[in-house]
Amino acid sequence: MIRVLLADDEAMMRAGVRAILVAAPDIEVVAEARDGREALELARAHRPDVVLLDIRMPVLDGLAAAAEFRRVLPEVAVAMLTTFSEDEYIAGALDCGVSGFLLKSGDPHELMTAVRAAHGGASYLSPEIAHWVIQHVRGGRMGRRSTARGRIGVLTPREREVLALVGAGLSNAEIGARLFLVEGTVKTHVSALLSRLGVKNRVQAALLAYEAGLVDSAASGQ
Secondary structure: OEEEEEEEHHHHHHHHHHHHHHHOOEEEEEEEEOHHHHHHHHHHHHHOEEEEEEEEOOOHHHHHHHHHHHHHHOOOOEEEEEEOHHHHHHHHHOOOOEEEEEEEEOOHHHHHHHHHHHHOOOEEEEEHHHHHHHHHHHHOOOOHHHHHHHHHEEEEEEHHHHHHHHHHOOOOHEEEEEEOOOHHHHHHHHHHHHHOOOOOHHHHHHHHHHHHOOHHHHHHHO
């Protein structure tokens, strides 16, 4: 079972998200928090696999909580859940090292998809958020292709293969199947390439892979 902690200051929203998640046979909600600080406390007690954080909460908001999770509980995957789609929230969430970013107005099945992706070592962005990211990559706000290609030059050939598949949205298990590697070896390669590239998480690595032009060939299986 995938253990999930849900943090949102609105009781009705927590109830709705919980109802969606518990309908999945492989997901359980182990705790609920009303703010980011309580989420951190409950996470220490319940050790969830994935935390779903609302961005706007009292005491400690989602962005600050995500940064704190990365510092004190890096093994816990974090996804952001919000009604807001302004640029600063998206950029801020990605910079905090989250594994996913979802809009509350999205398809309920996105919640289950995002939780499973985060638990499997992959990333998930709502279609609206993915569109924003792609447009801004194309617009050059997240770096030019030549710069990205220069950055990935520090990687080994195998790490470049893994990075391309991370960029294509594959989980560690799927990457292992594609490259005929055990999942533990994939995790080692992912950790190494994140360190070499100086990025905080798989989302940032995926953006770099896209900008460097690695994703199209990986997605097609070439």
